[in-house]
Amino acid sequence: MKPRLDPSIIPAKSERPQLGRSVPAKQQWTFSLKYWREIDNFGLGDQRGSWFVSLCGRLADLCGMEVEEFIKDTSARDNFRFHEIDWEAKNIPLRRQDFDWIPKEYLNNNEEYPFFQFHVSKAMGRVVVFFDERNTFNVLLFDPNHNIQPSKYSSYKIRPTSVGQCNYSILYTAASRLSHQCSNQECSLPEKFETSVSACLNDLSGGIVICRLTDEYHEKLRELRENGKISSIDEIIELGLISLT
Numbered sequence: 001m002k003p004r005l006d007p008s009i010i011p012a013k014s015e016r017p018q019l020g021r022s023v024p025a026k027q028q029w030t031f032s033l034k035y036w037r038e039i040d041n042f043g044l045g046d047q048r049g050s051w052f053v054s055l056c057g058r059l060a061d062l063c064g065m066e067v068e069e070f071i072k073d074t075s076a077r078d079n080f081r082f083h084e085i086d087w088e089a090k091n092i093p094l095r096r097q098d099f100d101w102i103p104k105e106y107l108n109n110n111e112e113y114p115f116f117q118f119h120v121s122k123a124m125g126r127v128v129v130f131f132d133e134r135n136t137f138n139v140l141l142f143d144p145n146h147n148i149q150p151s152k153y154s155s156y157k158i159r160p161t162s163v164g165q166c167n168y169s170i171l172y173t174a175a176s177r178l179s180h181q182c183s184n185q186e187c188s189l190p191e192k193f194e195t196s197v198s199a200c201l202n203d204l205s206g207g208i209v210i211c212r213l214t215d216e217y218h219e220k221l222r223e224l225r226e227n228g229k230i231s232s233i234d235e236i237i238e239l240g241l242i243s244l245t
Helices: 047-064 067-071 074-079 165-179 190-203 215-226 231-242
Strands: 116-121 125-131 137-143
Touching: 047 116, 067 074, 074 137, 215 231
Parallel strands: none
Antiparallel strands: 116 125, 125 137
16 A cells, blocks of 8 residues: 655645745945034045045945945955944044934944944045944044044044035025125115025025024924924925914
């Protein structure tokens, strides 16, 4: 008599894996400039186009590797000079608590959210970053003069930088400065001149408004967005305009 297999020991037929569903995709790089700032000694106003091209090339090199692959590969990290910032290093100009524009849940948790640096090239400085809970690579500072952790290469000196501005803000600042030089309080030309320049910039930029928020108001804006009370800063401006009309 032909033996029969016990059905209970026959493995169930598995479903054919579907790309993008059953097979999890390996994590690729996600960059964010949400917490990027220009501050003293960490400005980009003096940098030429070649510096930015080099930066983009370096980020492209990173994107050629998976995140987990990069973290585990010692030689890859060494190639990028990727390591935690040594806050006790010689002549270091900043302390971790000086990055007070980022949320406190990151700032006050060095164990889970350490700050790292990697270099653009030996002569072109570093980038200061941290990984958040979603493994997003958040840029905090661009450091073209390698000031974040001075080294023997720069004789441990802090080399100053200048804060850069976009073309629109440069033009508007210059126009505003010129218009306020008029000493005749009854003259209406300065105000008309500044208004005209502002209108031209609005037409050229498609309605972009350049403004500066204090850290306090910037944090309140972030909280409103995270709590779902607003979806964008446009809603804040719209509500303000409605309340004043």
